[in-house]
Amino acid sequence: MGFVAALGIISAMIKVRVPATSANLGPGFDCIGLALDLWNEVSFEPCEKVTFRVTGEGADKLDKQPNNLLTKAYMHVYEVCGQNAEGVGIRSHNQVPHSSGMGSSAAAIVAGVCGANEMLGRPLAQTDLLKIATELEGHPDNVAPALLGGLVVSVMNAGEIISRRYDVPAITTVIVKPEVDWPTRVARAVLPVSVPRADAIFNIGRTTLVVDALRNGDLDLLRQVMDDRLHQPYRLERIPAGRKAYLAAREFGAAALSGAGPSILCFVEAGQAAGAMASIQAVFEAEGIASRGFVTQPSNAGYGLLPG
Secondary structure: OOEEOOOOOOOEEEEEEEEEEEEEOOOOOOOOOEEEEEEEEEEEEOOOOEEEEEOOOOOOHHHOOOOHHHHHHHHHHHHOOOOOOOOEEEEEEEEOOOOOOOOOHHHHHHHHHEEEEEEEEOOOOOHHHHHHHHHHEEEEEEOOOOOOOOOOEEEEOOOEEEEEOOOOOOEEEEEEOOOOOOOHHHHHHOOOOOOOOHHHHHHHHHHHHHHHHHOOOOHHHHHOOOOOOOOHHHHHHEEEEEEEHHHHOOOOOOEEEOOOOOOEEEEEEEHHHHHHHHHHHHHHHOOOOOOOEEEOOOOOOOOEEEEE
């Protein structure tokens, strides 16, 4: 892992922001991720000890809990750079909901990794940051767009990350998160060990077309090719009201699970956002399930510094 600058440890506060992300995107299972215009903002300041304060999403679980994914990522970068981590005061204001399929863990990891790199005077190049974040997350599909912004296609090759990033136009994106218990371990456990060849072929061509449709803002094409046979059918059957909510979303645009779920994502014409959200939420409500809705759009910006 190559250093691009000598260590120049920062003694002032720095502030960063990291976007939410949606991965998988229909047939793009574990390969495609998209940054969204929904942000966590995190500040880092030298301190006598490690402290962690959170407002917004996840504050009830994370506030004043310094043993968390973000601080672990921060400390890991110091280890990689051969430095002893001094005390740091971390303050995070979160807009990315937890356990939603919107990349909250990737946002935490990227914030921690990049925040530490800033505090150390930027010794690590962007490729180094992506590799470290991927090692911590286990795969690049969310951390890559969180770091780079836009639409990112990523694969692993002999431990190395091969990725391509694309700008995406402002497509109205509706996301509905049902308030159900859906841990990542469960989302993974419901998947089959193998799939029929026909299902693999079904996904391969559509994945390429999903990338093309998103790059060009072609909602008609996106609606036709967003189907998946590798993960969505299995997960939607296990998410309460998931299949019905997905079908409701398809009435308005190109629908998919956001990440591994349980959130339902739908790319729609701008004037249909309110109707799409209401229709999806009505499905969950009919089953006695509370839900939350978000209207956003892709972000071509990823991780970035904010004024102090």
